[in-house]
Amino acid sequence: EIVLTQSPATMAASPGEKVTLTCRASSSVSYVYWYQQKSGTSPKFWIYDTSKLASGVPKRFSGSGSGTSYSLTISSMDTEDTATYYCQQGRSYPPTFGSGTKLEIK
């Protein structure tokens, strides 16, 4: 089973600040997906194939990485970005998720 480790577990950013969330895999994966989950709601498909934005995702979001190291970047933090972000690998069964990064606004 591929283990995904996300860091940091929690962070706070000021409006307009650049934010980078990290996801590291225990073995090389071809790509990762990212999901955004706001409090009390279902996860939303956010980034796929490592760097492609899902429909409706603001362009201030981007994804990058390869092998065992991946990241989600917000170029300019907005209050609506407050959420928990999960990375997921689907290269092999079982599909696994990171434990999430909770992102808050300062």
Add this chain to the structure above:
Amino acid sequence: EVQLVESGGGLVQPGRSLKLSCLASGFIFTNYGMNWMRQAPGKGLEWVASISSSNSYIYYADTVKGRFTISRDNAKNTLDLQMTSLRSEDTALYYCARQNYSGMDYWGQGVLVSVSS
């Protein structure tokens, strides 16, 4: 509009059974694999089971293998999860999610399963 609506949750005693259902609409159900996911209170996301579009491939997480059964009825656009021998650690919000080749692109609102005596 894609919609996934789960039902069937509730409070159940340890060792008992429960069946969850997910009604899909707004897309061609037979074209997509489907998943059950869960999220324990205050915890992260956990994949539970997957089924391919034609029922040819079925996979389970080790934590539920032998106790849970995923199935689908393509004529009724429904996805089911039969859960037996339930344990306290199965307490969670259960989501059905559509499997796109690029990930799980639509999720239901979730249904709560509480296992307690």
